[in-house]
Amino acid sequence: MPPSAEGRSADGTPADGPAPLRIIQVGAGAMGRAWLHNLAESPDAVVVGLVDLDPGLARAAAADTGHGNAAVAESLDDLLGRVEADAVVNVTVPAAHRAVSERALRAGLPVLCEKPLADTVSSGLSMAAAAELTGQLLMVSQSRRYWRHLDTLSGLLDQLGEIGAVGCTFRKAPRFGGFREQMPYPLLIDMAIHQFDLARVLIHADPIAVYCDSYNPSWSWFRGDASAEAVFEFADGARFAFSGSWCAPGLETSWNGSWWISGANGTATWDGEHAPAAEDTDGHRLGAEPGSRPEQIAGSFAEFAAAVRTGETRPAGEVHSNVLSLAMVEAAIRSAEHRRRVSIAEILDDAYADAIRTETEPDLRDVLASWPFVHDVIGEHRTVSTPPGAAQ
Ligand SMILES: NC(=O)c1ccc[n+]([C@@H]2O[C@H](COP(=O)([O-])OP(=O)(O)OC[C@H]3O[C@@H](n4cnc5c(N)ncnc54)[C@H](O)[C@@H]3O)[C@@H](O)[C@H]2O)c1
Numbered sequence: 001m002p003p004s005a006e007g008r009s010a011d012g013t014p015a016d017g018p019a020p021l022r023i024i025q026v027g028a029g030a031m032g033r034a035w036l037h038n039l040a041e042s043p044d045a046v047v048v049g050l051v052d053l054d055p056g057l058a059r060a061a062a063a064d065t066g067h068g069n070a071a072v073a074e075s076l077d078d079l080l081g082r083v084e085a086d087a088v089v090n091v092t093v094p095a096a097h098r099a100v101s102e103r104a105l106r107a108g109l110p111v112l113c114e115k116p117l118a119d120t121v122s123s124g125l126s127m128a129a130a131a132e133l134t135g136q137l138l139m140v141s142q143s144r145r146y147w148r149h150l151d152t153l154s155g156l157l158d159q160l161g162e163i164g165a166v167g168c169t170f171r172k173a174p175r176f177g178g179f180r181e182q183m184p185y186p187l188l189i190d191m192a193i194h195q196f197d198l199a200r201v202l203i204h205a206d207p208i209a210v211y212c213d214s215y216n217p218s219w220s221w222f223r224g225d226a227s228a229e230a231v232f233e234f235a236d237g238a239r240f241a242f243s244g245s246w247c248a249p250g251l252e253t254s255w256n257g258s259w260w261i262s263g264a265n266g267t268a269t270w271d272g273e274h275a276p277a278a279e280d281t282d283g284h285r286l287g288a289e290p291g292s293r294p295e296q297i298a299g300s301f302a303e304f305a306a307a308v309r310t311g312e313t314r315p316a317g318e319v320h321s322n323v324l325s326l327a328m329v330e331a332a333i334r335s336a337e338h339r340r341r342v343s344i345a346e347i348l349d350d351a352y353a354d355a356i357r358t359e360t361e362p363d364l365r366d367v368l369a370s371w372p373f374v375h376d377v378i379g380e381h382r383t384v385s386t387p388p389g390a391a392q
Helices: 030-041 055-064 076-080 094-106 121-134 148-157 186-203 296-310 319-338 344-358 362-370
Strands: 021-026 045-051 071-073 087-090 111-114 138-141 163-171 207-215 227-234 239-245 258-263 266-270 277-280
Touching: 021 030, 021 076, 021 094, 030 045, 030 055, 030 296, 045 055, 045 076, 055 071, 071 076, 076 094, 087 094, 087 296, 094 111, 094 121, 111 296, 121 138, 121 319, 121 344, 121 362, 138 296, 138 319, 148 186, 148 258, 148 266, 163 186, 186 207, 186 227, 186 239, 186 319, 207 319, 207 344, 227 319, 319 344, 344 362
Parallel strands: 021 045, 021 087, 045 071, 087 111, 111 138, 163 239
Antiparallel strands: 163 258, 207 227, 227 239, 258 266, 266 277
């Protein structure tokens, strides 16, 4: 017997306004708990199932966050036959994002997946193929796109003319323990994806290449490199300079990082926490309407729920677009390893060849092979080629 979805009448129709989406959440770790709190507060969600490899952890997390009625299981497969759901929220570790998301998509459920989409661009391409094959939405929760001050900043940038350079300094000193302290390139893979993705939002163009230096300070408590310096080139000629560290105690920046943006008609700055500022060529302070959207994961979930309800196929973070942010990470890592400029095109070409070679599911390989050119399929403003017969 599936748990009841509050807000629905007995026949499943909305009692008042649109029915909340019945959510199965997979992953009940640290971020999983944040998601459970978020979903408890959302009028758009009711958690009907919670999955974790450790079901005791899941049971405790469900009880602590007001989801005591949710069914609990060790795997998504265990729950799919028992619980009726409208969507899956995937908050597992990055290495599990692909398997969990593809399983949900094949079960006919749209997925909101935590960042990073996957541990490789090649896997990300297969996930995009799975979304096309099933006709279901796969969206990545890039939660740092959802900040009211960022919306204000965008309003300021509209007044600065052409954007020539964007900089972000990121300095934190977190002691996470767990997977981040064991992974290679923890800063680039698990954190810088946020700032790289934000640079795309601010510059409004596609990244085309990067030089990156990655290193581990002698006092680092991470096994992989906790610090990096990277300069990206964008298609419109703009540069994005990122300077980051997860081993920088004292005078830390915000979690969004500290930003400056240089335009033809002036400059803007944002400390990632408070209202941004901007000044034009004549030294006049500029103003912009403050943003009002829900923030962070509440914002990404609201966008996801609206897209599921309306059938919008390309919300922010949609898998095809998000692959480009992941490609920025992989390009930065390759640049650091080979000590040379690496183009995004090189990363996409190699990942596409790898995806076709390694994909073990024939139907997904067919979708990948049907893409006319990987660069036409991936990115913010590209055309998605849908294979014949796909429901999308
Ligand atoms: N948006 C943000 O600001 C933000 C912040 C923190 C974490 N995250 C992301 O959230 C995700 C989870 O991070 P976390 O800190 O909660 O990690 P975590 O290690 O605390 O929790 C992950 C949980 O997933 C479970 N899990 C792993 N594989 C699974 C599978 N196949 N099926 C079911 N459960 C599985 C583990 O048992 C664990 O309980 C990561 O992708 C991370 O990058 C995002």
